[in-house]
Amino acid sequence: MFSTKNHHIIPSQFYCHQECSNTMILSYFFDSISSLWLQLNNVDYEITVVLFTVSLLVLAGAWTAWISKNTPPLPPGPRGLPLVGNLPFLDPELHKCFQTLAQAYGPIVRLQLGTKVGVVISSPAAAREVLRDNDATFANRDVPELAMDAVAKGHSDIVFSPHGPGWQMLRKVCVREVLGTATLESVYGLRRREIRNTVRYLHSQVGSPVNVGEHMFLTALNAITSMLWGVTMKEEERTRIGVDFRVAVAEAMELLGKPNLSDFFPGLAWFDLQGLKKQMMGLVGRFNKIFDAITDRGLGLDGGKESRDFLQVLLQLKNEGDAKTPLTMTQLKVLFMDMVLGGTETTSNAIEFAMAEMMNKPEILKKAQQELDTVVGKDSIVEESHINKLPYLNAILKEVLRLHPVLPLMVPHCPSQTCIIGGYTIPKGARVFINIWAIHRDPLIWENPAEFHPERFLDGKLGFRGGDFSYFPFGSGRRMCAGIAMAERMFLFSLASILHSFEWKLPEGEELDLSEKFGIVLKKRVPLVAIPTPRLSNPALYD
Numbered sequence: 001m002f003s004t005k006n007h008h009i010i011p012s013q014f015y016c017h018q019e020c021s022n023t024m025i026l027s028y029f030f031d032s033i034s035s036l037w038l039q040l041n042n043v044d045y046e047i048t049v050v051l052f053t054v055s056l057l058v059l060a061g062a063w064t065a066w067i068s069k070n071t072p073p074l075p076p077g078p079r080g081l082p083l084v085g086n087l088p089f090l091d092p093e094l095h096k097c098f099q100t101l102a103q104a105y106g107p108i109v110r111l112q113l114g115t116k117v118g119v120v121i122s123s124p125a126a127a128r129e130v131l132r133d134n135d136a137t138f139a140n141r142d143v144p145e146l147a148m149d150a151v152a153k154g155h156s157d158i159v160f161s162p163h164g165p166g167w168q169m170l171r172k173v174c175v176r177e178v179l180g181t182a183t184l185e186s187v188y189g190l191r192r193r194e195i196r197n198t199v200r201y202l203h204s205q206v207g208s209p210v211n212v213g214e215h216m217f218l219t220a221l222n223a224i225t226s227m228l229w230g231v232t233m234k235e236e237e238r239t240r241i242g243v244d245f246r247v248a249v250a251e252a253m254e255l256l257g258k259p260n261l262s263d264f265f266p267g268l269a270w271f272d273l274q275g276l277k278k279q280m281m282g283l284v285g286r287f288n289k290i291f292d293a294i295t296d297r298g299l300g301l302d303g304g305k306e307s308r309d310f311l312q313v314l315l316q317l318k319n320e321g322d323a324k325t326p327l328t329m330t331q332l333k334v335l336f337m338d339m340v341l342g343g344t345e346t347t348s349n350a351i352e353f354a355m356a357e358m359m360n361k362p363e364i365l366k367k368a369q370q371e372l373d374t375v376v377g378k379d380s381i382v383e384e385s386h387i388n389k390l391p392y393l394n395a396i397l398k399e400v401l402r403l404h405p406v407l408p409l410m411v412p413h414c415p416s417q418t419c420i421i422g423g424y425t426i427p428k429g430a431r432v433f434i435n436i437w438a439i440h441r442d443p444l445i446w447e448n449p450a451e452f453h454p455e456r457f458l459d460g461k462l463g464f465r466g467g468d469f470s471y472f473p474f475g476s477g478r479r480m481c482a483g484i485a486m487a488e489r490m491f492l493f494s495l496a497s498i499l500h501s502f503e504w505k506l507p508e509g510e511e512l513d514l515s516e517k518f519g520i521v522l523k524k525r526v527p528l529v530a531i532p533t534p535r536l537s538n539p540a541l542y543d
């Protein structure tokens with residue numbers, strides 16, 4: 001029965017000649033099926049079944065071949081070992097390791113990370129395809145195993161919430177209500193109080209070496225917790241809670257930064273082989289206790305105070321409970337968490353790198369101080385209202401986030417469906433790293449990319465809003481940083497204050513080390529230790 005028509009010819013054409021048209025292939029198979037059915041009545045039943053099965057198999061094979069012929073390949077990448085893939089060969093300095101891989105394999109590299117596919121994006125064109133052209137598809141996160149439970153219960157924070165109404169609501173509350181210009185302005189006094197405390201403390205240390213990063217971390221943490229609940233809680237209570245909180249945040253960052261086998265072999269997650277999940281559960285319990293103490297205090301207030309902190313803004317929002325922002329107590333707590341985790345180390349590490357780069361090039365430091373002396377004067381102190389009048393300091397912020405982007409691989413994205421990027425197939429569920437560190441140092445884009453040169457940003461053409469994919473330290477698209485406004489203010493106000501108030505020098509015999517240490521948040525390998533000496537006209541300006 002297969003001797004008629006082209007049964008022997010067409011399959012070989014199909015497999016051998018690429019140019020065979022898809023329409024021909026499909027019409028051939030529909031013909032085959034219909035002719036088979038027409039003849040069913042005339043032949044032996046068993047033979048018919050066998051032939052029918054063979055025909056289906058051929059159809060399936062042809063379909064697979066058609067699909068694979070029409071599906072672009074996976075991106076190129078290094079060979080790995082069975083089971084573990086490329087994991088054993090990845091250098092812990094991942095941002096540099098990924099840059100080297102991009103030099104060998106191109107701007108889109110595939111990795112096998114245990115059972116997971118990883119994809120590294122290292123060019124502006126590919127980043128634009130991911131974050132702009134396919135923004136909705138890539139708006140999900142590859143959720144680490146340690147955050148899975150929270151996501152499954154709908155208790156997740158903004159960073160790991162899946163793209164959807166829950167995430168949208170949290171983000172709206174965070175960006176518009178809490179970190180919007182009006183609320184940020186209203187808590188200026190709380191920010192200022194903490195920065196003045198730091199200046200006062202540094203003044204008490206004049207002539208002695210201080211750990212710049214550590215003090216900037218404490219300043220950022222105190223400023224953020226002060227904005228969060230600094231009106232609600234009295235200073236003494238706030239300091240006590242701040243200490244517990246600081247320890248818990250440091251443990252959470254360390255835990256999240258540890259490579260977790262369960263992320264690479266989700267099948268093993270149930271066994272929690274490294275005990276990380278257990279540790280995380282303990283930590284969640286501690287955070288809950290801290291937040292309960294704070295929110296209980298907030299709930300006890302009558303809300304009639306003139307000055308308000310974020311806690312009071314959020315509790316009011318929760319109590320008003322409009323249908324669009326049905327904020328729960330758990331969501332309120334996770335918002336706090338995002339602000340503390342997202343806003344402390346990022347800002348303080350950027351300030352530490354900026355100070356180190358400037359001390360390495362004293363002419364830049366002098367120029368920044370001269371600008372401050374012109375705008376603020378030596379008989380006065382820096383206020384946040386000055387920061388828009390300091391173009392050189394703003395250029396320093398941009399340049400430090402170019403050279404040392406504090407989230408060098410951003411927060412991994414995850415496509416919700418298989419899609420094509422740069423001519424390659426990116427499978428659904430892949431872990432997509434965007435190597436902004438490599439893009440920000442690409443010699444095809446930047447002149448002398450390794451050099452700290454704030455002047456390159458003085459023309460004001462490049463901004464932070466992710467519109468240009470050669471420079472996007474806060475990400476781009478719908479998952480870009482939710483705290484840009486706060487980060488800008490905190491960085492500029494803190495750096496301006498310590499540069500304006502003090503001269504800085506290295507301890508005798510010390511050498512400046514500018515090297516980086518990879519982590520979710522990039523940090524200086526060797527902490528910057530420097531000696532402050534006063535430079536303002538009147539000691540009262542340090543009170």
Ligand code: HEM
Nearest residue numbers: 159339342343346407410411474475479480481482483487
């Ligand atoms: C110098 C300081 C900072 C830098 C360089 C920075 C950078 C980033 C980057 C690169 C992302 C990931 C974007 C993506 O994956 O597409 C991100 C996400 C985020 N950042 Fe920041 N950030 C900073 C400060 C802050 C501050 C101060 C806050 C809050 C107070 C904050 C809150 C967040 C949140 C909530 C997300 C997750 C957004 C989402 O998934 O929708 N960040 N940040």
